[in-house]
Amino acid sequence: MNISTILDMAAEAFGDRIGVVSGDSRYTYAELRAAAVNAAAAIRASGAKYVALLDVNSPAAPVAIYAAAYANVPYVPLNYRLTAPEINELIERVAPAYLVTSADYVKLITPRADVQVVDRAAFLSLPATSEEPTPADDPRAVAVQLFTSGTTGKPKAAILRHENLSSYIFGTVEFAAADENDAIIVTVPPYHIAGISAVLSSTYACRRMVQLEGFDAKAWLAACREHQVSNAFLVPTMLQRVVDHLHDSGEPANLPALRALAYGGGKMPLTTIQKAMALLPEVDFTNAYGLTETSSTIAVLGPEDHRAAASSEDPAVRRRLGSVGKPGAVEIEIRSDEGKVLGPEEAGLVFVRGPQVSGEYLALGSQLDNDGWFPTKDRGYLDAEGYLFLDGRADDVIVRGGENISPGEIEDVLLGHPAVADVAVVAMPDEQWGEGVAAAVVLKPGSAAEVAELQELVKASLRSSRVPQKIVFKDALPYNELGKVLRRVIRQEFV
Amino acid sequence: MAKTVLKAGGRFKSAVCDTQVMVIKAPAGEYALSCGGADMIAPTATGGGTLDPAQAGETLIGKRYVNADESLELLCTKGGKGSLALDGVALEIKQAKQLPSSD
Numbered sequence: 001m002n003i004s005t006i007l008d009m010a011a012e013a014f015g016d017r018i019g020v021v022s023g024d025s026r027y028t029y030a031e032l033r034a035a036a037v038n039a040a041a042a043i044r045a046s047g048a049k050y051v052a053l054l055d056v057n058s059p060a061a062p063v064a065i066y067a068a069a070y071a072n073v074p075y076v077p078l079n080y081r082l083t084a085p086e087i088n089e090l091i092e093r094v095a096p097a098y099l100v101t102s103a104d105y106v107k108l109i110t111p112r113a114d115v116q117v118v119d120r121a122a123f124l125s126l127p128a129t130s131e132e133p134t135p136a137d138d139p140r141a142v143a144v145q146l147f148t149s150g151t152t153g154k155p156k157a158a159i160l161r162h163e164n165l166s167s168y169i170f171g172t173v174e175f176a177a178a179d180e181n182d183a184i185i186v187t188v189p190p191y192h193i194a195g196i197s198a199v200l201s202s203t204y205a206c207r208r209m210v211q212l213e214g215f216d217a218k219a220w221l222a223a224c225r226e227h228q229v230s231n232a233f234l235v236p237t238m239l240q241r242v243v244d245h246l247h248d249s250g251e252p253a254n255l256p257a258l259r260a261l262a263y264g265g266g267k268m269p270l271t272t273i274q275k276a277m278a279l280l281p282e283v284d285f286t287n288a289y290g291l292t293e294t295s296s297t298i299a300v301l302g303p304e305d306h307r308a309a310a311s312s313e314d315p316a317v318r319r320r321l322g323s324v325g326k327p328g329a330v331e332i333e334i335r336s337d338e339g340k341v342l343g344p345e346e347a348g349l350v351f352v353r354g355p356q357v358s359g360e361y362l363a364l365g366s367q368l369d370n371d372g373w374f375p376t377k378d379r380g381y382l383d384a385e386g387y388l389f390l391d392g393r394a395d396d397v398i399v400r401g402g403e404n405i406s407p408g409e410i411e412d413v414l415l416g417h418p419a420v421a422d423v424a425v426v427a428m429p430d431e432q433w434g435e436g437v438a439a440a441v442v443l444k445p446g447s448a449a450e451v452a453e454l455q456e457l458v459k460a461s462l463r464s465s466r467v468p469q470k471i472v473f474k475d476a477l478p479y480n481e482l483g484k485v486l487r488r489v490i491r492q493e494f495v
Numbered sequence: 496m497a498k499t500v501l502k503a504g505g506r507f508k509s510a511v512c513d514t515q516v517m518v519i520k521a522p523a524g525e526y527a528l529s530c531g532g533a534d535m536i537a538p539t540a541t542g543g544g545t546l547d548p549a550q551a552g553e554t555l556i557g558k559r560y561v562n563a564d565e566s567l568e569l570l571c572t573k574g575g576k577g578s579l580a581l582d583g584v585a586l587e588i589k590q591a592k593q594l595p596s597s598d
Binding site: 008174 | 502503504505506517519556557558559570572573574
């Protein structure tokens, strides 16, 4: 079940089809395979135990993924937005390594004897080899190692085995499902699980990948038009920027080729998805929920669910626009803090089980329980029909006097105030209750709101225990590059 | 028919046509896996013999093939003229669980 089989099959069936478009370069699947096979020979000759990538999106990313698989070593994409000391610490953890990078990032790397640094252009023009690769048959071999963001300490190394990734791809993607003219635009960085699954599923579907180095709403719209993009994946912040750009510029969307737009990687504000659906009524929207440790997507809210929710009078159906949908090729259950399996509408911890779930970190080992369930550390509940609603990270829950309070429900109420543009609710230390509720609020330009009226709004909509005891106004909230709000930074405000 | 142990991740090719498969899942024990009427062989082995016209129903790249209780599942990684069988019983195409494209 080696993932290199995915590229073998695409090259076998559609070798002449364009697989990757990046700026002026084009790679057919046959060329992509040749580049990966040549790179695998160089990697094997180097004696490296890992193939690392420190770079933005380029053809080197898919080539490195498959070359590592052909060479039987794990692929480790590194976050190029980290500081130089952080990057070098991660490099030390994967040495001896074969490290692919480009001029912008090579200067961050401290040279060391056991790391062979290779420029992207050189990596993509290695001499041809006549040697056919012999990827291992062992389905337990590690295909990808991803470092987590390490918010609470040293980054953990999540491990995805060939069997995890291949069961995700073979179980959810139909081989060669794409038409000759289909194209997907890839804007998530290579070090994100969504960036890796986009490469694997697009190759297996034989769908052309259009790569953008970074995200910008205007450039994204232009690339979609130029390459007649049919499929796209965006994190919520990116979709928000596309919606804002279209709204502010008055520019018509003009994306006749776009059929499917998937989003995930964070909480989607209800207003953003509603606006996006109104701006792009012909587009099929899919909400994809997944984690690094689950080889990407585990639940999807499909296009029909979106349309049914948006047009329904039934509140139970309407609210599904805020759901992440139903389990894909996995099982999902909700458990209480004590481990009891909960029924519909009962909020608790989200657990997932299935062949694509790795739930494993290097050194720490498997986090699966005896029955194979992985604790996602997300909180949520299922409705009577099995739609999953998420309610924030377990770590973000505010425990006030023994009562669990989810920041999400308070944020939703505050976002309903006409003057509020953005908000994050976090825990603050409280002598009486252990933890109290605090909020950082960003007001819309030219709008005003008093602390007291915001507190009153929460009290009237929820109950008094949910009322933020402290509210600060900010110009903007801190986000990471993928649009996740940095709660730990906001919490510092209230210490 | 020679019997062999089938393991997930294992690869086989047809001795009499272009078909190649990868084992997705397999039951414990030894089985005779054939394509085009001849035992399937290791990917590096050399084939020979002729395709049995009665076993020439074609195997399609990208399709998954299962036995009746779906305890065996093969993925065709290269198509060919022969049809697949386990202990002489023809394998059937399994429909993929279609999900909306999410990435």
